[in-house]
Amino acid sequence: MKWEYILKDYLTYLKLERGLSVNSISSYELDLIKLINFLKVKSISASPLTIDQETLQLFLYEIAKELNSRSRARIISGLKSFFNYLIFEDYRKDNPTDLIEAPKIGRKLPETISVEEIDELIAAIDLTKTEGERNRAIIETLYGCGLRVSELTNLRISDLYFEEGFIKVTGKGDKQRFVPISDYNIKYITIYKDQVRAHQEIKxxxxxxLFLNRRGAQLTRAMIFTIIRQLAEKANIRKKISPHTFRHSFATHLLENGADLRAIQQMLGHESITTTEIYMHMDRTYLREVLETYHPKKT
Incomplete structure (x- = not known):
């Protein structure tokens, strides 16, 4: 059985059975294409049904030359999933990755930025330019609602329930959730929507x-990264800031100000509370303050 045939089957399974997002499916596909290309370059005639552990180890040794431990761990995880699928579909009886160990990696927590730094980023926006109000609304929404970048770019006007104080967000696996939005955030989205977007020629x-580029089309993820990078440079902020930085800061600041972890979990759209806990990189001083404030026998 050819790799291309089984790969197509597998990607359909990831979409329909597991409900993964387009970005996740693309990552699985690219990693398997790396393996397929490796086999071609090395002239190794191994099909999905016959490839063995030794061949996979050779592939992993090869990619180790150019990828960090986190990327290698992700590829190994993807390979395990792929061969488990083959077993599930009765293509194979064994998983050649069973004895392959992923490199040990620590949990790398994203950088956070302070409220003051967010204000500095917003202050760096040139509101005299056409895109100024849009960019302010983007920053306010990323931080104010804790959205993933894909959730922001896919946000629709019909998803805005401002009277009720919520927006409808489509997250990973096309799962929808309602996220509360502040009056402050609503104000800047409304300014952009009514004063800028309303006067655009829209495809x-x-x-x-909701958020459009100058040509009236949906903004790309890459454009959001570019907007944030340029603002950080203009504001002279040295930290490595991405759209996810605002999401992480949103969760961290809520927790530090006494928000319930379960509520944060719902707003972020995490299925497991364990995932939410990864975001909560509280320092020991803050934990001490929580103990002294809330424990019944604090004195």
Whole structure:
């Protein structure tokens, strides 16, 4: 059985059975294509049904030359999933990755930025330019609602329930959730929507999309990264800031100000509370303050 045939089957399974997002499916596909290309370059005639542990180890040794431990661990995890799928579909009886260990990696916590630094980023926006109000609304929404970048770019006008104080967000696996939005955040989205977007020529396919580029089309993930990077440079902030930095800061600041972890979990759209806990990189001083404030026998 050819790799291309089984790969197509597998990607369909990830989409329909596991409900993974387009980005996750793309990552699985690219990692398997790396393996397929390796076999071609090395002239190794191994099919998905016959490839063995030794061949996979050779592949992993090869990619170790150019990838860090975190990327290698992700690829190994993807390979394990792929061969488990083959077993599930009765293509194979064994998983050749069973004895392959992923490199040990620590949990790398994303950088956070302070409220003051967020204010500095916003202050760096040139509101005299057409895109100024849009960029302010983008920053306020990333931080104010803790959205993933894909959730932000896919946000629609019909998802805005401002009277109720919520927005409807489509997250990983096309799962939807309602996220509360502050009046402060609503104000800047409304300014952009009514004073800038309303006067744009909009492409038909983007008629309901909230955040648009200059050509009236949906903004890309890459453009959001670029906007944030340029603002950070202009504000002279040395930290490595990405859209996810705002999401992490959103969760961290809520927790530090006494928000319930379960509520944060719901707002972030995490299925497991364990995932939410990874975001909560509280220092020991803060934990001490929590104990002294809330424990019944604090004195």
């Amino acid at each position: 038909p396919e983007a008629s309901d999309t």
